[in-house]
Amino acid sequence: MSESKQKGKSTVPSGDDNKVRAVDPAPTDAEPRATSDKPSEDMTKKTIQGKNATEGPSDGKPSVAKMTMKEAKALLEMNPALKSEMAGLDGDKAVEAMQKMSIADLLTGLSASGKNQKDMASYKFWQTQPVTRFDEQSQVAEDGPIKIIDPTKVSKEPDALLDGFEWTTLDLTDEKELRELWDLLTYHYVEDDDAMFRFRYSESFLHWALMSPGWQKQWHVGVRASKSRKLVASITGVPTELNVRGQQLKVIEINFLCIHKKLRSKRLTPVLIKEITRRCYLSGIYQAIYTAGIVLPTPVSSCRFYHRPLDWLKLYEVGFSPLPHGSTKARQITKNRLPSSTSTPGLRPMEVKDVDAVHNLLKRYLERFNLNQAFTRDEVEHWLVHKDQPGSEQVVWSYVVEDAETHKITDFFSFYNLESTVIQHPKYDAIRAAYLYYYATETAFAEKEKGLKERLLMLMNDALILAKLANFDVFNALTLLDNPLFLEQLKFGAGDGQLHYYLFNYRTSPIAGGVNEKNLPDEKKRGGVGMVML
């Protein structure tokens, strides 16, 4: 996951030494402070990295060895994260460091030092795992598993944890345990680089995200402090099927990797990852998909976050959206104003009766992408249809377009609600963000995609209007699916976050993430990612 905000301020990447450190007094008995709002070194998530923002590897790179000081400065202007890292170096040293990088890396925000510069050997854990290495990524001869797993050789027991901690399997049907996970995530999950915002998934969201068709309790893994019973870490998975370049794979979708702030940098992450891997192997699932804002070996694709302000003034006041140079608040408010009603004829909320039609349309639509989720009918119902339940908040909003004459469903779109806590703000405590989820349209199948762009502009503008009416402050989208066709025209602004997609124990060559060498949405870079992860 990656918390991103509109670009405008430079972000300050931190170092991450990943050394094994002695175990500090951890939050065993003492109730850990709910929130330490101070940006911790480990907590600071680097955002703009994008090693693979373009189709094709960045190794075997176009050379920048002859770059002049002037060119180097121009490149730095396009890469605020790198610029702030270079700030401590004198001019010659900075140019020298940059000459060692590829143009793609410079443009897409790979930074010069710290985590991003690590080579394979410094990923002490990841180099032992069945994942594509950085240096082999350009030479994938054949798609397939990296390692064949013999389930009889998989340990029946989990690895030992640090003294004072023990494994737990969360029972999320128990409201108390769901609340414990919510609590851990609400105070310790993903923040942006400047520790201004932190994801705040609602309990209804966790229920929806973690109990999809085929879910099993054993994939909701936690760690507790033995004495206090406090939940201090989590890693979860839900099963699904993927299509990767025509191959159907049973995978686990990994999410909600989280470690209490007081337990960071103690190499607990590898233990959590190994434990969920062991549990998956034992039940015959040998591949996984996951996303992260940081670069690990090796992204199969990298998308960029875009943000469309719905309540620009609030976003400005909380520090999410910048006031562009030369503009005024009034102008920004006017620029982002939306009509009060939608314009697509036949648009209405999706109901259970639409599931078959949407399933059929979505399946055909997603097959246009190299990496896509192979939805079952039950999954479509689970992920897309909102069912009012007392005491639970709405998580997903889905709309269909029904043709007035044929009653055929010709289009649909959806978005979900994911709030972020605004850390230490006198006026606001949360931002309500709508995230663009799945959509599909029959116009995608017209010859040469005739009419697709215009149709999406209309549908997505309606999505913005409906999100505004549902009181969202911002509408977020990545550069996946056909999004490059409308993001800029609909006034989405570039975010400072990149989302990297990873496959575990599966090798395939890089997949387009909808952005070009300048890390900007590019219609020609579509056709890659057809999977939206929460």
Ligand SMILES: CC(C)(COP(=O)(O)OP(=O)(O)OC[C@H]1O[C@@H](n2cnc3c(N)ncnc32)[C@H](O)[C@@H]1OP(=O)(O)O)[C@@H](O)C(=O)NCCC(=O)NCCS
């Ligand atoms: C991400 C988080 C669990 C990492 O914990 P940590 O205490 O910093 O790291 P640990 O000492 O436990 O482990 C370090 C190892 O985990 C890897 N790692 C760190 N973040 C990772 C991630 N998001 N996904 C996979 N591996 C990750 C590191 O690369 C390192 O392995 P390496 O030696 O091969 O490079 C923790 O910072 C956290 O809870 N952050 C907030 C929530 C979050 O960002 N979750 C991830 C969402 S993608």
